[in-house]
Amino acid sequence: MMKTISLLGSTGSIGRQTLEVARMHGFSVCALAAHSNVALLEDQIREFGPALAAVFDADAARDLKLRVQDLSVRVVSGMEGLCEAAAMEKADIVLNSVVGMVGLLPTLTAVSAKKDVALANKETLVAGGALVMKAARENGVRILPVDSEHSAIFQCLQGCPDPSAVRRLILTASGGPFFGKSKEDLAHVTPEQALKHPNWSMGAKVTIDSATMMNKGLEIMEASWLFDLPVSQIDVVVHRESIVHSLVEYQDYSVLAQLGVPDMRIPIQYALTWPQRMPSPVKPLSLTEIGSLSFYPPDENAFPCLRLAKQAAELGGLVPAAANGANEEAVKLFLQHKIAFMQIPELVEEAIQRQAPELPQTSAQVLEADRKAREFVLKSI
Structure with a gap:
């Protein structure tokens, strides 16, 4: 079995292990995407030879362009670049292992491009499950789970x-x-x-x-x-x-x-x-x-x-998006020693109470609920 993979989140834990599997079975990689770890991404590009590399951070993307200027790979950046990687024509499957809500739009983009998605980005379904599963049915593609459970x-x-x-x-x-x-x-x-x-x-x-x-x-x-x-x-x-x-x-x-x-x-x-x-x-x-x-x-x-x-x-509705956004922001603050461990659930609970359970019709509504929940958490401290 030969498959061509577009891998989003290639420098993270799941991404690195995905490339181990690809290496073992000889799967080809047409696109790699990462947030900002260009040193590791450069090594991955040189080994797997993708046609496209997406770096979410614009400064890091400029750095990568200099590092791989001797190669034929095209380097893009930001959410636009991440979505371009998700829609690569040559990809048989898109494995999305980016962390957090940033994974929602690339998942929807891959589905719209009629690509099967191996999903390791749980926030995509937590916040936008109704939109993603509806799009998957309409485009006749599969959402294949990567989480072990x-x-x-x-x-x-x-x-x-x-x-x-x-x-x-x-x-x-x-x-x-x-x-x-x-x-x-x-x-x-x-x-x-x-x-x-x-x-x-x-x-x-x-x-x-x-x-x-x-x-x-x-x-x-x-x-x-x-x-x-x-x-x-x-x-x-x-x-x-x-x-x-x-x-x-x-x-x-x-x-x-x-x-x-x-x-x-x-x-x-x-x-x-x-x-x-x-x-x-x-x-x-x-x-x-x-x-x-x-x-x-x-x-x-x-x-x-x-x-x-x-x-x-x-x-239901937009409440899971608010809960997820509040949790993501609270976890960041905890890792920065700015809040206590048990403040994480307190902030999530308040965000849930503040969000009306209206049904999302667009990804913009989901992202807005996420933004407001994060803004609430940051203002709370």
Whole structure:
């Protein structure tokens, strides 16, 4: 199987691992996009030879042009450049792994260009799920999940010809670095402590979301759009070992689970090769080495972001966009030591309360709800 990939977010954790998969299987890369890490992006360009490189930061784009002036690659910048990369004619699939709301417009652009999208940017569906899924249906393209939890559910559903047979989805959560802590224990934790995830190597924003359990709330919203199920049919269980990546319970109470070592290259590769399976660069799972698996209910008192995300999803409309925008801005402030850890859910809750649940008709409405929520957070401090 030969595929040509346009990769958005190539210098991040998911992007780097995607290129490992591409390297192993000989996939070609027609476009690479990054925010500002031009040193790594230059290395990637020299190895994979894309026709286009997009750098979101304009100054960094000018730097990259000088670095690769001996190559035939064309360098573009800003959101316009990111969207150009998302619509590359030669691409068989666009893998979107940029972080945050910046991923929404490139996803919509790729879908409009009739490209299948391997989605690792959960904010796209959290904030703009109605627009994205409608556009995907109209253009006859697939949104293939890259998150390990959604990939697990996607895999467990492959043998289910009747969607009505599904009783519920069960997303697993590692519990992050603060599992077992009380609300009081979390009052004074530092960014450095929150960034020490026990199982996964991820970017800073996603790692903080794991520590607050907001990531699981965002994943509930994403799963609702991907698999066309209400939030009431999506549960969360804390699974410390991160071996069971998620489960599907059917009407007969049979439960199917997808297991594997905690390595993102498995779901990345499956999104790129579906419906086929190919040898993987990860090590095999040994259940005898693991020995035992544990499961716990989530603590929504200590980690209120999970409850708030579900509340935002149930309210619907533009409320998830506001919740997501407030969370993104609050996480930035926490990483800068400007607010406390438990102020993140407080700000998200206020943003939810301030946003009317009107249905978005355009991406501009979604982006405006996002902007207002961020503005509120910044004014609050």
